[in-house]
Amino acid sequence: MVTMGANGGSPTQAVLAAMATMRDGSREQKMAAHQFLESFQKSTEAWQITIGILQSDEGAEVKLFSATTLRGKITYDVNQIPADALPSLRNQLLELLKAFATGPRPIRIQLCVCLAILAIQMTGWKDVVPMVVSTLGNDAASHAAILDFLKVLPEEVTEGRKINLSEQELQQRTQELLGDNATVVVRLLISYAQSSETAATNPQLLEVITSWLREVPLADVVNSPLLNVVFSALDNDGSFEAATDCLCAIFRETREVDEYLPTIQTLVPRVLALRPRIRQAAEQEDAELYKGITRIFAEAGEAWGVLIARSPTEFRPLVEAILECAALDMDRDAIGLTFIFWYELKLYLTLERYIEARVQYVDIYAKLVDILLKQLEFPTPDGPNNTDLFDGDREAEEKFREFRHHMGDVLKDCCEIMGVTQCLSKVLDRIKAWMVSHASQATAASVPFWQQLEAPLFSMRAMGRMVDKEEDIILPQIMPLLVQIPPHEKLRFATIMVLGRYTEWTANHHEFLESQFTYIVSSFETDSKEIVRAAAMSMKFFCTDCKHLLGSQVVQLQQFYDQTLDKLPGISQEELTEGVASVVAVQPASQTFELLKLYCDPLMARLMAKANSASDDEGKLAIADLVGLITYFIQIVVPYVEPGQENPGVKYCQEIFPILSTILDTFVGFNPISMTPLLPQMANKLASGFAASKQGCFLWVTSAILREFSEDREHVDEQTTEAIYSFFEAQATNMLQIMSDLPPTDLPDVIEDFYRLLTDALLYYPYKLIGSALLAPIFQAGASALALEQRDPLIATLHYLRDVIGYGGDNPPSSSSSPNPPEIKQAIQELILANGELLVKQIMAGMMITFPSDCFTDGSGVLLGLFQLLPQQTASWVDKTVRMLPPGTISEAEIDKLMAGIRERLAMGDDGHRKVRSLLQDFTNTYRRRYVAPRDGLGRLEAERFHFNA
Secondary structure, X not given: OOOOOHHXXXXXXHHHHHHHHHHHOOHHHHHHHHHHHHHHHOOOHHHHHHHHHHOOOOOHHHHHHHHHHHHHHHHHOHHHOOHHHHXXXXXXXXXXXXXXXXXOHHHHHHHHHHHHHHHHHOOOOOOXXXXXXHHHOOOHHHHHHHHHHHHHHHHHHHOHHHOOOOHHHHHHXXXXXXXXXXXXXXXXXXXXXXXXXXXXXXXXXXXXXXXHOOOOOHHHHHOOHHHHHHHHHOOOOOOHHHHHXXXXXXXXXXXXXXXXXXXXXXXXXXXXXXXXXXXXXXHHOOHHHHHHHHHHHHHHHHHOHXXXXXOHXXXXXXXXXXXXXXXXXXXXXXXXXXXXXXXXXXXXXXXXXXXXXXXXXXXXXXHHHHHHHHHOOOOOOOOOOOOOOOOOOHHHHHHHHHHHHHHHHHHHHHHHHHOHHHHHHHHHHHHHHHHHHHHHHOOOOOOOOHHHHHHHHHHHHHOHHHOOOXXXXXXXXXHHHHOOOOOOHHHHHHHXXXXXXXXXXXXXXXXXXXXXXXXXXXXXXXXXHHHHHHHHHHHHHHHHHOHHHOHHHHHHHHHHHHHHHHHOOHHHHHHHHHHHHHHHHOOOHHHHHHHHHHHHHHHHHHHHHHHHHOOOHHHHHHHHHXXXXXXXXXXXXXXXXXXXXXXXXXXXHHHHHHHHHHHOOOOOOOOOOOOHHHHHHHHHHHHHHHHHHOOOHHHHHHHHHXXXXXXXXXXXXXXXXXXXXXXXXXXHHHHHHHHHHOOHHHXXXXXXXXXXXXXXXXXXXXXXXXXXXXXXXXXHHHXXXXXXXXXXXXXXXHHHHHHXXXXXXXXXXXXXXXXXXXXXXXXXXXXXXXXXXHHHHHHHHHHHHHOOHHHHHHHHHHHHHHHHHOXXXXXXXHHHHHOOOOOOOOOHHHHHHHHHHHHHHHOOOHHHXXXXXXXXXXXXXXXXXXXXXXXXXXXXXXXXXXXXXX
């Protein structure tokens, strides 16, 4: 471990040595240096050392680390400096900023951030902007530093929740730093823009304008010379991107269109004047310029969508410009920027009040469909022998596939404006056109221009959700064409996916079923894995949606299923099984037992064969996969029989259960249907299995049984529910014994399953559980489990604890609508009074130190429940907890401020409880950032750590 002043050197030398180690040391040395530097960043010595390094002749990398460290100190550790020393710190920062005014810019920006964060916290510093400007001076060398500071100031004020100020203090400081300086900043920017020709196209200037748009009255910018600066900067390559960002930010500020109507009227003609640049950028094949211009038009359209709907004639040129952006984008890089606009405009145009505008824009959306159908086409490879559509660029291929699905969403928007029939008619026209032009040239080995046929097929699949199963105009013309499409791999895949998407329509037009079903079945014989997977998925949908039409083929279907199953990958086996089980499920109950034997007995034979030969993990996984397939039948085939009559599904389960028990002690494959005859066997097997293996899957199945036979289920007698609850208590007792023998870190997955089980037990058997002697040890074990650092077990435990606390009040998370009995409330309150202090300590420690970020909300939710139930006692427990924090981390003044805030909010009643929750979240977040979370500034070190842990 590197330590400060090691080997007789000064603390500064130790830091420099650690930085050098991060560049050139061994793995172990780098890890030690990393730990040292993280500790250094939070130390009181870091103030003097970092400023000293910034004033020295050290290299830029070391100085950047020091500047970033200093930023973290000012953000989180100002409490380490006496209040009367802050002006001195401010003056040092100003001098450093002046020294780095000409660069390097990364260091300069960090110093600007330091100064901005200090300004937020130095509430007595009232002349921030004037002092910074006057200190840095008016020479050209200082302008960059002034602009950087002006840019970061509003950004850091917006992020002010990181700083330990109250909401009221932060609001007041925001007004002082931003609101009171808005006019001054606008004058400064105008003056700077007019100072030289290069100043007007300086990206920094445009970034500052963007940063202050929320703080300055928008009219003050739009009606000033700054608007000309922004538009003129679009003509300069160096400032184009910054000008685009600025202009789009202006548009976003005008979304409240009625409030900003005069401003919008000023902007619209200026934006429309840019339209010729769309074609210019396309002809120049300048992708970045084209994307920027597209973004300007698209974001203007998004901001003014309601005006486009209100005044279609006036705003049609803007919509046409956005359409042109989509049409001329040959590289598919920019069209995606328009998708949000088309969606949001659709939302307006489908409202009854804008029906007239919808009529006026139908032709625009019709043209958009044509554009999308062309953009959906796969690329054409270079040369006749090149079959790789993306020249080996798999990233480009994945990007294209994702892009197509986004285009599919836009097609759905078009359907809502034009109507499905009109959209489908365009698909039909494209298919017919291809058939006329190219079908005669297609062979088994070659299909010319297949991309032109595949694109409308994909679009048809994308529009499937919008098509009503009663559609009788276009689909009856398309469906016969689909099964005649040439046997090209991508065309067959697309066709199969379309047929699988329209199975509800097919079920309503059964005259098309046979040809489609035959096409899908024959697809299983192809050599393409992709086609086979698609066929299995489509078969699932055919069987699910057309199950009542396939009853006469249920025996032949089993032959196909048995012959095909072993050729399929795992997910396709599941999909096909789910499909055929759906057909079996709708057959008469009198046939269920024989059909289950017909379908499942071959699976059981496979299972026994695998079990006899499984000797490795692969073989065991194959067994689990087969159990999963049988599970689908048990879950889906649920015949209805009158109470008291034998259930054929249960009869079959009884037949195979001994085999399954013998094969797999860990069998967890199915939820019971109404399986009372099997309960004793199942309970014994689960109890013995859990005791022997300590595997959470047994608790998961216990939970499933608990839900199935809960007290509020019909047809479940009291004797059965009592037996189930006794079985649950036995499992809980086993688990408590396990938790007493092993630390939580050895049992994270089992703890997760246990507390999920307990959440169900509390929901379905609340009074039994709350009255049980197990309640207190389970609650205490839950508090202990909060020491874990894994998300899922923590969330399961926290959910259980929140539910338990809920039973201490009038609105428990119960499945019953009856009032919470007084004796139940009293039992929970006594439980919490006895264990609340431990629970608060565990939750506060988790939120400050160990919880993953996903658990903060649930942790603070438990605290909220405690405050709602026992506010004064919980406040006392929080007070005791925070006063146990290590000396030097939190001052007495900060603790007193926290507790005063809590008491103030508790006095507000119910509304105040939620504010207490927010207060504690802010407090724990601040502590975590100060003392636990790593600080910025280690740069390459983080990459090294990733390499270490890879």
